[in-house]
Amino acid sequence: MSQKLLLNAKEINIILQRLACQLVENHKNFENSALIGIQPRGSFLANRLYDILKKDYGLTSLNYGKLDITFYRDDFRRGDKVLKASETDIDFIVENKHVVLIDDVLFTGRSIRSALTALQSFGRPSKIELLTLIDRRFSRHLPIQPDYNGRKVDAINDEHVKVCWIENDGEDAIYLLKN
Secondary structure, eight states: OEEEEEEOHHHHHHHHHHHHHHHHHHHTTOTTEEEEEETTHHHHHHHHHHHHHHHHHOOOSOEEEEEOOGGGOTTTTTSSSOOOOOOOBOOSOOTTOEEEEEEEEESSSHHHHHHHHHHGGGOOOSEEEEEEEEEOTTOOSSOOOOSEEEEEOOOOTTEEEEEEOHHHHSSOEEEEEEO
16 A cells, blocks of 8 residues: 655644634634534544634634544444444534534535534534635535635545544654555
8 A cells, every 4th residue: 555645743733723714703702603523534523623713813612523424424324343332522603603514525525414414413503614725626425615715625536544643653744544
């Protein structure tokens, strides 16, 4: 398996700063907005954005949560592999809020569909937006597009995008893997 570095730590940080700035432009003080990271991988990205918004923009009353979609996936009972659930941590009401769903890679769109279904268990937001770090734009199975996007990657079927976070993988980097 070969791998090609797409983004290094410095480039990822620049993208995170840009995404945070776009969020502030559209949500101002986040008075009626919330960030929700999709577990497990989207929560690393959501944590980083949450920290930037608090430190660099002084947003103190920022609603932030993590959403597990394991039991909402359409492939939940289809494989031999037992899926392990992550933690859902949403300690605020999403009813009538502007919710920004956050995930690291947008591939087929199925995880986002699952997240939309899972989110309904917590109320009915007035608006839902999608923020992704990587958009694999030619791989959709569902008509889902990000409102905020770090980078578009054109990967063919035997290529995969791997997002590494220092908290989990020991480095901040994004690779394109080819079988």
